[in-house]
Amino acid sequence: MAKQKIRVTVNGIAHEAEVEPRMLLVHFIREVLSLTGTHIGCDTTTCGACTLLLDEKPIKSCTAFAVMADGREIMTVEGLEKDGKLDPVQDGFHQEHGLQCGFCTPGMMMTSYALLKKNPSPSEEDIRWAISGNLCRCTGYVNIVKSVQYASQKAAH
Amino acid sequence: MIPASFEYFSPQTLAEAIALLQKHGSDAKILAGGQSLIPLMKLRMASPKSLIDLNRISGLSYIKEADGFLTIGALTRESDIDSSDLIRGKYPILADTATVIADPLVRNMATVGGNLAHADPANDHPATMLALGCEVIATGPKGARKIPIGEFFTDIFTTSLRPDEILTEIRIPVPPARSGGAYLKVERKVGDFAAAAVAVQITLDGNNVKRVGIGLTNVGPTPIKAKRAEKALEGKAIDERNIGEAARIASEEAQPTDDLRGSAEYKRSLIRVLTVRALQKGIARAKGEH
Numbered sequence: 141m142a143k144q145k146i147r148v149t150v151n152g153i154a155h156e157a158e159v160e161p162r163m164l165l166v167h168f169i170r171e172v173l174s175l176t177g178t179h180i181g182c183d184t185t186t187c188g189a190c191t192l193l194l195d196e197k198p199i200k201s202c203t204a205f206a207v208m209a210d211g212r213e214i215m216t217v218e219g220l221e222k223d224g225k226l227d228p229v230q231d232g233f234h235q236e237h238g239l240q241c242g243f244c245t246p247g248m249m250m251t252s253y254a255l256l257k258k259n260p261s262p263s264e265e266d267i268r269w270a271i272s273g274n275l276c277r278c279t280g281y282v283n284i285v286k287s288v289q290y291a292s293q294k295a296a297h
Numbered sequence: 298m299i300p301a302s303f304e305y306f307s308p309q310t311l312a313e314a315i316a317l318l319q320k321h322g323s324d325a326k327i328l329a330g331g332q333s334l335i336p337l338m339k340l341r342m343a344s345p346k347s348l349i350d351l352n353r354i355s356g357l358s359y360i361k362e363a364d365g366f367l368t369i370g371a372l373t374r375e376s377d378i379d380s381s382d383l384i385r386g387k388y389p390i391l392a393d394t395a396t397v398i399a400d401p402l403v404r405n406m407a408t409v410g411g412n413l414a415h416a417d418p419a420n421d422h423p424a425t426m427l428a429l430g431c432e433v434i435a436t437g438p439k440g441a442r443k444i445p446i447g448e449f450f451t452d453i454f455t456t457s458l459r460p461d462e463i464l465t466e467i468r469i470p471v472p473p474a475r476s477g478g479a480y481l482k483v484e485r486k487v488g489d490f491a492a493a494a495v496a497v498q499i500t501l502d503g504n505n506v507k508r509v510g511i512g513l514t515n516v517g518p519t520p521i522k523a524k525r526a527e528k529a530l531e532g533k534a535i536d537e538r539n540i541g542e543a544a545r546i547a548s549e550e551a552q553p554t555d556d557l558r559g560s561a562e563y564k565r566s567l568i569r570v571l572t573v574r575a576l577q578k579g580i581a582r583a584k585g586e587h
Contacts, residue, residue, distance in 0.1 A: 161303055203336060207305050273402040
């Protein structure tokens, strides 16, 4: 099938590429742009390891085609750190040990980042609700919740 | 998992999209949020030759009240329904429904039109729309026509949309005073389909039921409108006995089958219990108690 030209801004950088329409967004990000921080977990719209922001909203990039992102803005986990400075969300996961194996972490952080943009002071319930589409099989979520709370408090100061 | 190859179209107008549908016929599929279609394509359970993406057509995403109807554009995302003050205030049954569809990330893409047009009996909006008694607008080459929701779901994954029509709007009658509704779902975990779910929309007249709509999720080949249960309750007093009897009838109208989510008997029991609870919640809301 003929390839199609797309233009996508990823972490503030404009990219142009020719892709097959059937190419999944997560494959475009990982294999065409070599941004491998976004993970592929279940590949069935369940686990959220592939979460990135499309026009500021967290979505599962295994369940979108790259052509759907044409002309739109994407932010991946690589876009969190700015000028060598960690985002409060990254700092939170570091300080509160919000990970064990780390596989879910990029997706967790992108969902948490979007939550805090919308709701800077979420309750524990808000946090648990927001991350309910991101699975972690290690932590039991307790430290993930603490990490987001840390980020929320840090951003407030 | 990689879907089969397809040709991709991203029309800028509804007219272009309909022309593409006419040209490609049943080889084409409409792409809205893609949260049902893309997983099916990855599993190769669907392999359309063409995809017509509606996401670049402006004016298909809105929530507004006009002329006695709440109108929702078919491309409205579930997360927008969930966060709409108008819906949270006046149509809590819709907020109940949107907040239990899949998970928050999926809801940022998934659309209400897609949830209906996909016609999966496990989807959540169909039961709610059956309870609300909405109509949907189907737009095709000859213009727009209204389809009452009761005539929309014709079989599993099948609707009364013609091959060259696109579902463009949902129209819900503004409920009269003393109306309330609720959607209650039992799911094994966030993101799963319902083991069973019940939608209720009720209007009271004093202590009696003036009108009631009851919709059932994932207990049959199509979403089910529990018409006998509705009829049994209309005009009756809202007491425990009448509510229990309507719920018992609704559980008889369900056609569940055994699967991983439970036995048919269990699901029938769920329908009975959820119907009681949804009626109680709808009544409380109609009385302004919620």
